[in-house]
Amino acid sequence: MTSIGTGYDLSNSVFSPDGRNFQVEYAVKAVESGGTCIGIRTKHGVVLACEKIISSKLLKPGCNKRISTVDRSAGIVTSGLLPDGRHLTSRGRDEASSWRQTYKAPIPLSSLASRLGGYVQAYTLYSSVRPFGVTAILGGWDSEAESGVDGQVGNGPAAGAGGKVDDPSVKRGGPALYMIEPSGLYWGYYGAATGKGRQAAKAELEKLDLNSPDCALSLKDAVLEAARIIYVAHEDSKDKEFELELTWISALDGPTKGRHEHVPKELLEEAEKHAKKSLEGDDEDEDDDEMEE
Amino acid sequence: MNHYPQAWGRPRNDVYGPYDHSYTHSAMPKTHTQSPAVTGTSVLGVKFKDGVVIAADNLASYGSLARFTDVKRIRTFAPNTVIGFGGDVSDMQYLDRLLQTLEINENYLSSSEHSLNARNLHTYLSKVMYKRRSDFNPLWNMMLIAGFDEDEKPFLASADLLGTTFSSPTLATGFGAHLAQPLLRRLMPNDEESVKDVTKEQAVDAVRACMKVLFYRDARSMDKYSIAVITKDGVDLKEDEKLENQSWAFADQIRGYGTQVN
Amino acid sequence: MFRNNYDNDSVTFSPQGRIFQVEYAQEAVKQGSVVVGLVSKTHVVLTAVKRNAEELSSYQKKIVGVDDHLGVALAGLASDARVLSNFMKQQSLASKLSYGRPIPVERVVNMIGDRAQSSTQHYGKRPYGVGLLVGGVDDLGPHLFEFSPSGLTQEMLACAIGARSQMARTYLERHLDKFADCSREELIKHGLLALKESLAQDKELTVDNTSLAVIGVGSKEGKRRVENFKMYDGQEVGPLLEANVETSGTGEGEGDAMETDS
Numbered sequence: 001m002t003s004i005g006t007g008y009d010l011s012n013s014v015f016s017p018d019g020r021n022f023q024v025e026y027a028v029k030a031v032e033s034g035g036t037c038i039g040i041r042t043k044h045g046v047v048l049a050c051e052k053i054i055s056s057k058l059l060k061p062g063c064n065k066r067i068s069t070v071d072r073s074a075g076i077v078t079s080g081l082l083p084d085g086r087h088l089t090s091r092g093r094d095e096a097s098s099w100r101q102t103y104k105a106p107i108p109l110s111s112l113a114s115r116l117g118g119y120v121q122a123y124t125l126y127s128s129v130r131p132f133g134v135t136a137i138l139g140g141w142d143s144e145a146e147s148g149v150d151g152q153v154g155n156g157p158a159a160g161a162g163g164k165v166d167d168p169s170v171k172r173g174g175p176a177l178y179m180i181e182p183s184g185l186y187w188g189y190y191g192a193a194t195g196k197g198r199q200a201a202k203a204e205l206e207k208l209d210l211n212s213p214d215c216a217l218s219l220k221d222a223v224l225e226a227a228r229i230i231y232v233a234h235e236d237s238k239d240k241e242f243e244l245e246l247t248w249i250s251a252l253d254g255p256t257k258g259r260h261e262h263v264p265k266e267l268l269e270e271a272e273k274h275a276k277k278s279l280e281g282d283d284e285d286e287d288d289d290e291m292e293e
Numbered sequence: 294m295n296h297y298p299q300a301w302g303r304p305r306n307d308v309y310g311p312y313d314h315s316y317t318h319s320a321m322p323k324t325h326t327q328s329p330a331v332t333g334t335s336v337l338g339v340k341f342k343d344g345v346v347i348a349a350d351n352l353a354s355y356g357s358l359a360r361f362t363d364v365k366r367i368r369t370f371a372p373n374t375v376i377g378f379g380g381d382v383s384d385m386q387y388l389d390r391l392l393q394t395l396e397i398n399e400n401y402l403s404s405s406e407h408s409l410n411a412r413n414l415h416t417y418l419s420k421v422m423y424k425r426r427s428d429f430n431p432l433w434n435m436m437l438i439a440g441f442d443e444d445e446k447p448f449l450a451s452a453d454l455l456g457t458t459f460s461s462p463t464l465a466t467g468f469g470a471h472l473a474q475p476l477l478r479r480l481m482p483n484d485e486e487s488v489k490d491v492t493k494e495q496a497v498d499a500v501r502a503c504m505k506v507l508f509y510r511d512a513r514s515m516d517k518y519s520i521a522v523i524t525k526d527g528v529d530l531k532e533d534e535k536l537e538n539q540s541w542a543f544a545d546q547i548r549g550y551g552t553q554v555n
Numbered sequence: 556m557f558r559n560n561y562d563n564d565s566v567t568f569s570p571q572g573r574i575f576q577v578e579y580a581q582e583a584v585k586q587g588s589v590v591v592g593l594v595s596k597t598h599v600v601l602t603a604v605k606r607n608a609e610e611l612s613s614y615q616k617k618i619v620g621v622d623d624h625l626g627v628a629l630a631g632l633a634s635d636a637r638v639l640s641n642f643m644k645q646q647s648l649a650s651k652l653s654y655g656r657p658i659p660v661e662r663v664v665n666m667i668g669d670r671a672q673s674s675t676q677h678y679g680k681r682p683y684g685v686g687l688l689v690g691g692v693d694d695l696g697p698h699l700f701e702f703s704p705s706g707l708t709q710e711m712l713a714c715a716i717g718a719r720s721q722m723a724r725t726y727l728e729r730h731l732d733k734f735a736d737c738s739r740e741e742l743i744k745h746g747l748l749a750l751k752e753s754l755a756q757d758k759e760l761t762v763d764n765t766s767l768a769v770i771g772v773g774s775k776e777g778k779r780r781v782e783n784f785k786m787y788d789g790q791e792v793g794p795l796l797e798a799n800v801e802t803s804g805t806g807e808g809e810g811d812a813m814e815t816d817s
Contacts, residue, residue, distance in 0.1 A: 012566060012567075022570075023567065023568050026568035026569060026572050027572065029568075029571055030568065030573070056724075057728050058714055058728060059710070059711055060594075060699075060711055063403070063710040064709050064710055069400060072397060081574075081705070083668060083669075083672035083675065083705050084676070086665070086668060086669060086706070087673070090669060093401065097394060100394070127566070128678035129676055130566035130567065130568060130676055131568070133568070133572065133574075151390045152386075153353065153364045153365055153385070154353075154362075154363040154364045154365065155363055402661055403661060404661075404695055406695050407693065407694050409656070413654040413655055413656050416653070416655035417653050420653060443656070444779075
């Protein structure tokens, strides 16, 4: 452990001689030991998935949900210290609510990510607080409809000035996926992974080629892939049992109608079966290879 | 040049005339809270054995001007509660946003089985209305809340700008309370006991008939309206209904219209 | 390692990414006497072993009724538990006042979880030194939540916290499959037997040192009825103990050796 700060790591907001904030780096360590979380962004929607390690047989299955909704069409999943994750989700909800009150419209995901990133970064500035021990993956769908304003009563005049822009070349809305780290740094992603099994998960996500414009992954395929990747990432903690949680947000004409929802039970079961089968398939291939040798 | 603070930021008196300070010492109290601006008229509601029917026309009047003709005064709240607003439209929008915030927050609970039913929303709204009236700044509305209560029975109640609440098998706001209620009450000879004998078709027909009467007699109404039928399966909301089979034949007997002069 | 450098306050991460002050707070929970909670499809039961500071002093109350449909059992610093349970009482009242409905258990538990988390992230505050088992019923049925000083709240099928609680947890894990279909009496029996497992060698459950609470949900005339929070303390526990737990004598509770808090 070469980086035992020698005095520069006892307080938040303190720079070490080589320009590091050790408390933030230690916070990242807390994230690294948490359950794996991933997000996949496709043209048709976003999928979030979470590996919930079962710490006790006494836990009620299917109840302790880790992926939370912010406003209606965004979801947030955190890896690391779970109470800090709830604090961040709470803040996200407050930001969305205050945006709605000011602008009478849902918060665009880029603005939400920016607000949350700024909030997390603020907790790295003062010694009277500690950094968040979570990395958050934020996914959602910005509505493509001319949604008007909250509380709108009518549609306005059908012709003349002050009307809507019905020009089809004006494109609005679409999928969004962001990942925010304990330092407050965040980027937009096509595929994001954090937690214990992130290396394995990242490798699998790269194979999906999500950023290519020819990527033909449908939303349902993304759900199946997300489940499979969690199972692959779980290999790192094989000795412990886990519960898979999957959520998705589709376009307005898709299965969730633009809302962030948990994946329906049938699809969840199908995804788990598909994931388990492909893992077995891999094992069989390995056995075949060995036999051939 | 007057450099004193009271002149900062103000146009010069010698160029624009003396400054009008009358706005600072108004002995008059605020009166904008005493009248609504853009208003909607009646809302009607009737319970039937499997649910509730609620209807309101699509007009927002600015005094006697029929200002906005596509106003949706019936608003849905998940999963099967409907609120119809009569009265000031901007206050209706405020309440609508308030209820939307409530709905988003309820959605944060991990299961949708917790959602607020119509009775909970009515309790909440009546407290909001009463609080505003006690602040001498009322939300100038009278609204009907329709849906189901915690025992899955049809629920219909009203709350108004004074914080007064009513619950009854048939309810109406505004002009409807005078003109439509007697007609709707014909369906319910035994009050609450009659609800189980009323079918959906009877309730909807009664409401449509009353909307026609209101268009005949309420000067601030319109012939296009929205009607919602709420059952356990959800809300069936139709927003562009037109009144049918209107009979204006009586008009020629009204003095001053038609051929009669006296 | 250098544990003592990184454990002065809760705003310091250790190099391994742990917050020692929170872990120390969790030790305070382990010092308290054991409490057990378990849930079936219709009921939730909380049981507790009470301690007294001296022979002649009263026994520390371990179970607090928060509302008709909610109760908590505490282990650790009782004064911290009081602060949290008072907050829960206020929130329950507010929900009843605003919406006319009892607060969903998940919501109130998340609220105390967030309060606890905030004391682990800001300087000058200390983590709550108490663990709670929150039992309650709502539209979804009966629930049991475990609350810990870190702010982590989890829904459980059964749980035990406090001194020697591992023995109780082992009992609960062994019988886990039976709980869902247990009747009220069977659930109470399991709760008391699990509690007994955690007692020290020479100790017994008596009317003085045992307390028990039950909340349930059932249906009467088709309506969902809540069986209100009922606590059994003192002599009331007697019949339950006799029925479920074999004791060598009744009535005389012997105080435990002097221990701090409860």
